[in-house]
Amino acid sequence: MNKRISLLLAGLLIFTATGCENKNRKTVVTDTTSESTTVRVTTKTTKPKHTTTARHTTTEKPSTTTSQTTMVETTETLSPTTAHHETTTTEQTTSGKVRPGSKTNIAFNESWEFADSSIIHTGCAVLYKARGNRRKNITIGVNAGHGTVGGTNVYTYCHPDRTPKTTGGSTQAGALKAIAVSSGMCLYDGTPEADVTLRIAQIFRDKLLAEGFDVLMLRDDSDVQLDNIARTIMCNNNADCHISLHIDGDGLDYNKGCFYASVPDGIKNMYPVSEVWQESNALGESLISGLQKNGAAIYNSGSAPIDLTQTSYSKVPSIDIELGNAAMQHDDSALGILCDGMVIGIKSYYDVN
Numbered sequence: 001m002n003k004r005i006s007l008l009l010a011g012l013l014i015f016t017a018t019g020c021e022n023k024n025r026k027t028v029v030t031d032t033t034s035e036s037t038t039v040r041v042t043t044k045t046t047k048p049k050h051t052t053t054a055r056h057t058t059t060e061k062p063s064t065t066t067s068q069t070t071m072v073e074t075t076e077t078l079s080p081t082t083a084h085h086e087t088t089t090t091e092q093t094t095s096g097k098v099r100p101g102s103k104t105n106i107a108f109n110e111s112w113e114f115a116d117s118s119i120i121h122t123g124c125a126v127l128y129k130a131r132g133n134r135r136k137n138i139t140i141g142v143n144a145g146h147g148t149v150g151g152t153n154v155y156t157y158c159h160p161d162r163t164p165k166t167t168g169g170s171t172q173a174g175a176l177k178a179i180a181v182s183s184g185m186c187l188y189d190g191t192p193e194a195d196v197t198l199r200i201a202q203i204f205r206d207k208l209l210a211e212g213f214d215v216l217m218l219r220d221d222s223d224v225q226l227d228n229i230a231r232t233i234m235c236n237n238n239a240d241c242h243i244s245l246h247i248d249g250d251g252l253d254y255n256k257g258c259f260y261a262s263v264p265d266g267i268k269n270m271y272p273v274s275e276v277w278q279e280s281n282a283l284g285e286s287l288i289s290g291l292q293k294n295g296a297a298i299y300n301s302g303s304a305p306i307d308l309t310q311t312s313y314s315k316v317p318s319i320d321i322e323l324g325n326a327a328m329q330h331d332d333s334a335l336g337i338l339c340d341g342m343v344i345g346i347k348s349y350y351d352v353n
Helices: 002-024 080-085 193-210 228-238 273-293 309-313 332-350
Strands: 028-031 036-039 050-052 057-059 071-075 087-093 103-107 124-128 139-144 155-157 177-179 214-217 241-248 258-262 298-305 318-325
Touching: 124 228, 139 193, 139 228, 193 214, 193 241, 193 332, 214 228, 228 241, 228 309, 241 273, 258 273, 273 298, 273 309, 273 318, 273 332, 309 318, 318 332
Parallel strands: 087 103, 139 214, 139 241, 241 318, 258 298
Antiparallel strands: 028 036, 036 071, 050 057, 071 087, 103 124, 124 214, 155 177, 258 318
C-alpha cells in the first residue's frame, strides 16, 4: 500500500512540473515603468507574392528554399504623435505586403535589380501601414540621411553603368565611386545632421500616416546597415517614391532655406534615370511649393542640379531635399512646419485630399 501511494505521488509531481514548464514556454512578458511589451513569435512558410502599389507592380521570383516570416506583436506606450498606431505587428519580409495598421521590417532582397551594387545591406527598412478609411494605398519612402555605422569605410559606384559623375557635390565630378554613406556634418549648436534628419523623418512619418499614406522608413533609428544604394533599391521595390532628407553644409551663418537636387542633364538619358527623371523633378517642385505655402524659406529657385547616387539607381520618383543648413532651428515646432509643408506637397503631387 505504501509503495502504491508513493508511486501515485511521484506521478502527480511529474505531471504538475511538466504542465508548468509548458505554460512558461508560451509567452514572455516584460514590464517596466514606462512600457509593457508582450512578445509572440511564430513562423510560417511564405509563397511568392505580387506587390501592388499606386504607381507600380513588382513580382518576386519564386525561391527554391522555404522562407520564414517572424512576427512580433507589441503594445507599447507611445508619444502623442504616434498614438494612431499604438498597437502594431512587426514582421520581417521582403515583399512589402502587410496588413493595415502594422509595422513591418523589410529585409534586403539580393534578387532585386542593382542589388549587386550595394555593399552594406544587412539592415532592414520599416514599413508602416496607415489605418482607417482615409488610407490611400500610396507608400512614401522616407530616408533620414546618413546614420550608417561604417558607411564611410566603403565605396560604391556612383552610377549603375559605372560611368563617372557628371556634377560635383559631396563627391567631385568625374568620380566613379562615392562613400557608401557619409556621416554628415554638425549643426552650429553641435547636433549631428543625422540626428536632425532622423527627427524630421519621424515627424514626417507620423503626419503622413495621419493623412492616410503608408510610410517606408529607410532609417528608423540612429543606425541602419543600409548604404545609399540599398536604401534606393528598397524604395524601388516597396514604395511609390523616395524622399531623402538632408541639411546642407554650405558654411553660411544664416539659414538660406530649402531646395531639392534636380536631375542634371548629363544623366537624363541613363537607365533607369531616363524613365523617371521628369516625375522626380515634378515631385521636387511639389515639395518646394508645399514648403513655401507653409511659410518655409526657399533657396533661390528651390532647386539645384546635382548628380546623386540615389537618383542614378532610382526606378521610382526620387529626390534629395535640403531642408536648411547648420544655422537652422531644429526644435519640433520648426521641424513640424517643414513636415507640414512637405505633406502639402505630397498631397498635391498625388492629387489626393
